[in-house]
Amino acid sequence: MTATSVIDIALPQHDIGIREVAALSARAAYVLMCFTLCWGIFTATGWIRRLTGLQAIRSGHMILATMTVATGATHAVVFLLLREQGLSLGGITVPFGGLFRHGLGILGLEIMIAITLATSLKNYVNYRRWLRFHQLAYPAIAMVVIHSWYGAIANGHLGVTWLAGITVLTPAITLTALRLTPPNLLIKAGLLSPAPKAAPPQVAEPSPNGAINGYRNGSRKITVSVDNQRCRRYGICQAESPDLFQLLADGRLRYVRDPENGKRAGAQAAARSCPMQAIQLQEVRNR
DSSP states (O other): OOHHHHHHHHSOHHHHHHHHHHHHHHHHHHHHHHHHHHHHHHHHHTTTTTTSOHHHHHHHHHHHHHHHHHHHHHHHHGGGGOSSSOOOHHHHHSTTSSOHHHHHHHHHHHHHHHHHHHGGGGGGSOHHHHHHHHTTHHHHHHHHHHHHHHHHHHHTOHHHIIIIIHHHHHHHHHHHHHHHSOHHHHHHTTSSOOOOOOOOOOEEEEOTTSOEEEEESSOEEEEEEEOTTTOOOOOHHHHHOTTTEEEOTTSOEEEOSSOOGGGHHHHHHHHHHOTTOOEEEEEEEOO
């Protein structure tokens, strides 16, 4: 008879069932959390826009995040129902009131809840501040991962967590590392294609009768337009080309409609990376 079996026998059947619910909800929250992180990175980078519809890009991340918070909250609340060794409301809401691993889990979950609630305020606050607050999800996820693994060790479930936990955690860590790595390093490593070179200066050639009717070597310039119905103010265009795109404090997007020819590469990079494909470029002839 294992030590786990002795503990189960000593507990009433009610508490055994509650602990099973807590374990199941914890595992579901862990998997959903990793999926949410991966989908969020796909959304922010635009990597997934070719695989799904535009609306699914945004709503998919929100649905996964909501499910993650719901299952994580379920994991915490069920401990209030234990008849023996039950926790109080303060025990599941106040970080670092007990074991260190419990504190990490509580703090990580509360940050995720705050980020989820703050999503509804996105259009009413400074976008950059909202984005910085949203990025707290990275340390929150790290806290929950540590909480989960130490909890698995304490409860004798490390074998299951090692197999399933590593399977879903590895792609999440890999994508996070790629997301936070500077683009120039990714280009050197061959993981990202460099931006196309800017077109050479435009030169018009006169015809024999003196009229300018021909162009050579990049005799076209580009104009930039943004579809306001598609644009969701993610700010990726500004990250790619801050000289051409700028998010204002009130959430509006300011951009240069007729960029210089030397800014062509930046405009193309911004249009290519926009997850909503809201940026359109059009080539026109210089007159």
